[in-house]
Amino acid sequence: MSDVRVLDQGAGLSALSVGRPASPSGDHLHVMDGDDASLCGRVDAEDLIQVHDLQWRDVPISLRCRVCRAIMQVAAPFAG
Ligand SMILES: [Zn+2]
Numbered sequence: 784m785s786d787v788r789v790l791d792q793g794a795g796l797s798a799l800s801v802g803r804p805a806s807p808s809g810d811h812l813h814v815m816d817g818d819d820a821s822l823c824g825r826v827d828a829e830d831l832i833q834v835h836d837l838q839w840r841d842v843p844i845s846l847r848c849r850v851c852r853a854i855m856q857v858a859a860p861f862a863g
Pocket residue numbers: 812813814821822823824825848849850851852
């Protein structure tokens with residue numbers, strides 16, 4: 784859970800970058816944290832492709848990684 788440290792930064796959580804897995808089986812979008820891996824730790828940096836011009840708060844619930852969503856709800860409920 785070392786990735787959670789990014790949440791301590793406080794500002795700008797709702798504007799965290801969004802990434803999609805390179806794997807065809809990965810159809811959910813993840814929060815991309817400070818080391819470019821997914822916040823949930825399920826996708827390594829080399830397999831997570833940033834979706835430009837998309838912010839986490841704009842991602843439909845149905846497309847959100849459940850683990851990333853759960854972490855964000857705990858750490859930053861205002862971020863949607
Ligand atoms: Zn995730």
